[in-house]
Amino acid sequence: NAGVTQTPKFQVLKTGQSMTLQCAQDMNHEYMSWYRQDPGMGLRLIHYSVGAGITDQGEVPNGYNVSRSTTEDFPLRLLSAAPSQTSVYFCASSQKPWQPQHFGDGTRLSIL
């Protein structure tokens, strides 16, 4: 089972560039979410989705967009990258919000 797959694993951007972090799950989970983890810190929620076509903001949504056109995919878009967005990004999914969440291995993003 692939579980939650995140691509790319590593990325370096220049300030002002845009990019999309990909997240796909093959478990038919309804609930998906994006977190960021800064060095030495816990994870913070960026955006989440309770199903296809439904998204909402988490704790730190500024500078990020999401969409959920299919159950499987939940891409995270950085509109205009800033050095403060240098972080490790994790995608997670679960069948229902209250059920155990499955995390991907993360995307390590550096913005120069």
Added chain:
Amino acid sequence: DAKTTQPNSMESNEEEPVHLPCNHSTISGTDYIHWYRQLPSQGPEYVIHGLTSNVNNRMASLAIAEDRKSSTLILHRATLRDAAVYYCILDNAGGTSYGKLTFGQGTILTVHP
């Protein structure tokens, strides 16, 4: 939102039991207690969760105090692979925050051979 307090770090020897404490004195009646762990360079991994009763699974046991203001994650025989950061998280089932996990700094568990 109810918060949790965990020790910054703990140490154990391999094959010994480990008791990881978590205080959550402001827990509400509908808050579930979740434990996740994060191995180096990996995403968090679900360990166990419970509401009021003690819970066991293949990875660990969760002991919940009668007043629910604290809980303890028990690893019965620590292995080197258990070295990780352990997060104790409250999730309000049915509330506006459910599914939106709030990760604190967690407890860094070091396991010595």
